[in-house]
Amino acid sequence: MKTCFGLICLLFAAVQAGADEFTSHGVKIFYTVQGSGSPVVLIHGLHSSGAMNWTLPGTTAALAQSHRVIVMDCRGHGKSDKPQTDAEYGEAMVEDVVSLLNHLDIRKAHIAGYSMGGMIALKTAVLHSERVQGLLLCGMGWLQDGSTLQAFWERIPVRERLIGGSSGAACMKGMARLAVTKVQVKALKMPAAIIVGDHDPVDRLYVQPLTQIRPDWPLKRIEGAGHLTCVMKPEFRNEVVKAIASFEK
Numbered sequence: 001m002k003t004c005f006g007l008i009c010l011l012f013a014a015v016q017a018g019a020d021e022f023t024s025h026g027v028k029i030f031y032t033v034q035g036s037g038s039p040v041v042l043i044h045g046l047h048s049s050g051a052m053n054w055t056l057p058g059t060t061a062a063l064a065q066s067h068r069v070i071v072m073d074c075r076g077h078g079k080s081d082k083p084q085t086d087a088e089y090g091e092a093m094v095e096d097v098v099s100l101l102n103h104l105d106i107r108k109a110h111i112a113g114y115s116m117g118g119m120i121a122l123k124t125a126v127l128h129s130e131r132v133q134g135l136l137l138c139g140m141g142w143l144q145d146g147s148t149l150q151a152f153w154e155r156i157p158v159r160e161r162l163i164g165g166s167s168g169a170a171c172m173k174g175m176a177r178l179a180v181t182k183v184q185v186k187a188l189k190m191p192a193a194i195i196v197g198d199h200d201p202v203d204r205l206y207v208q209p210l211t212q213i214r215p216d217w218p219l220k221r222i223e224g225a226g227h228l229t230c231v232m233k234p235e236f237r238n239e240v241v242k243a244i245a246s247f248e249k
Contacts, residue, residue, distance in 0.1 A: 018032050018033035018034055019031075019032045020032070020033070021079070021080075022099070022100070022103045024075075024095065024096040024099035024100065024103075025092065025095060025096075025099065027075050027080070027081045027083060027088070027092075027096070028080060028081040029072060029073065029074075029075065029080045029081075029096055029099070029100060030050075030072070030073040030078060030079035030080045031050070031070055031071060031072040031073065031100060032050065032051075032055070032060075032070070032071045033068065033069070033070050033071075033104075034060055034061070034064040034068075034069045034071075035063065035064025035065065035066070035067055035068050035069050036067075036068050037066050037067040037068050038067055038068065038109075038110070038133070038248065039067065039068045039069075039070060039101075039104075039106050039108075039109035039110070040063055040067045040068070040069050040070065040109060040110040040111075040112060040244055041070045041071075041072065041097060041100065041101070041109050041110070041111050041112070042054045042059070042060065042063075042069065042070070042071045042072070042112050042113075042117075043072060043074065043097065043111070043112065043113035043114070043116075043117030043118075043120050043121055044071075044072075044073070044074065044077065044078075044113075044114060044115075044116075044117050045114045045115030045116045045117055045139065046115055046116040046171070046172065046175075047077070047168065048077065048078075048114075048115075049073050049077050049078030049079070050071035050072055050073050050078060051071070051078065052078075053114050053117070053231055054071050054114075054231070055071055057231050057232050057236075057237060058234075058237055059231070059236070059237045059240055059241075062237050062238075062240070062241050063240065063241055063244060066245075067110075067244065070100065070104065070106075070109070072096070072097070072100055074093055074096065074116075074117070074120070074171075075088070075089065075092065075093060075096055075171075076089060076167045076168065076170070076171040077171075082167035083167060083170065084166045084167055084170055085170050086170045086173045086174045087174070088170065088174070089170055089171045089173075089174025089175070089177075090174035090175065090176070090177030090178055091123070091127075091177055091178075092174075093120050093174075093178070094120055094123045094124045094127055094128070094178070097111065097120065097121075097124050097128075098124070098128050098131060101131055107131070108130070108131055108132065108133045109131065109132070109133055110132075110133050110134040110135075110136065110244050110247055111124055111125065111132050111134070111135055111136070112135075112136035112137075112138060112240065112243075112244070113136070113137065113138065113140065114138040114139045114140065114231060115138075115139045115140050115202070115227065116140075116175060116178075117138075117140070118137040118138055118139060118140025118141070119140055119143050119175060119178040120178060121135060121136070121137060121140075122135065122137060122140075122142070122143075122178075122180060122185070123178045123180055125188055125190065125192075126180045126184045126185070126188070129188060129189070129190065132190050133190060133247060134190055134191045134192065134193075134243075134244065134247030134248075135188070135190055135191070135192040135193075136192070136193055136194075136195070136240065136243050136244065136247075137192070137193070137194045137195070137207075137210075138194075138195045138196070138230070138231075138236075138240065139195070139196055139197065139200060139202055139227055139230055139231075140196075140202060140206055140207075141194060141196070141202065141203075141205075141206030141207035141208070141209065141210035141211075142180070142185060142206055142207075142209050142210035142213075143175075143178055143179045143180070143206065144179060144180070144181070144182065144209065145179040145180055145181045146179075146181075147179070149205060149206070150176050150179040151176075153172065153173070153175045153176035154173065154176040156172055156173065182213055185210070185213060185214060186213055186214070188214075190247075191246065191247045192214070192217045193217055193218045193219070193220070193243040193246065193247075194207055194210065194211070194217055194218070194219045194220070195219075195220045195221075195222065195230075195236065195239050195240065195243065196219070196220075196221055196222070196230070197221070197222045197224075197225030197226050197227060197229065197230035197233075197236075198221040198222060198223055198224065198225060199224065199225060199226045200225065200226055200227040200230060201227065202227055203221070207219065218243075218246075220239045220243075222235050222236050222239065223235070
């Protein structure tokens with residue numbers, strides 16, 4: 001019992017290391033910073049947080065051995081503020097990433113996102129390519145503008161009591177505005193890579209369409225991993241570190 005409690009305390013301390021917050025367009029954004037070196041911004045998935053998605057599974061610590069790792073809680077999630085309307089999500093989540101870079105006086109960073117975070121990362125690369133050194137999409141591929149998947153997010157039925165209240169519903173409906181076009185994706189020049197679980201339905205829905213238009217972006221499938229379990233796999237953590245390192249060669 002004491003060993004378990006001690007481990008929990010160590011994990012809590014790691015999550016809180018370098019914890020801070022700032023205001024992005026009137027919304028408080030919580031973030032942590034660990035390590036030193038070229039900067040990496042990690043963006044979590046829907047209904048998760050930076051700690052749950054990246055830090056507790058050990059990915060943050062692994063990257064922090066050679067990089068300055070910034071882990072943010074997206075608006076509507078974790079310890080960040082939770083706006084209540086659809087208009088306060090979508091592209092606004094991209095602008096939070098840029099605002100965070102400005103707040104930390106970072107001109108350019110590697111951007112990695114899981115699931116929803118991958119949508120935010122790709123949209124950031126499209127709208128602010130000059131700020132993205134390398135792009136890593138995890139558990140996500142391409143949400144195509146004008147696609148049936150975009151229409152799904154626009155019309156998705158939600159039960160607020162099951163998804164964190166009205167802020168959760170607003171975020172989900174705002175995700176449709178993270179879609180990008182084929183022309184925009186093909187125009188990206190920064191190095192990029194994709195990681196997805198081999199049992200993740202995202203592979204068929206989002207990743208395979210992306211690899212058809214960007215076959216030059218390396219794809220790694222994590223064996224035995226689904227959408228929710230992938231981040232806990234040691235192989236996932238190792239592949240994230242490898243991908244970020246490859247962007248700097």
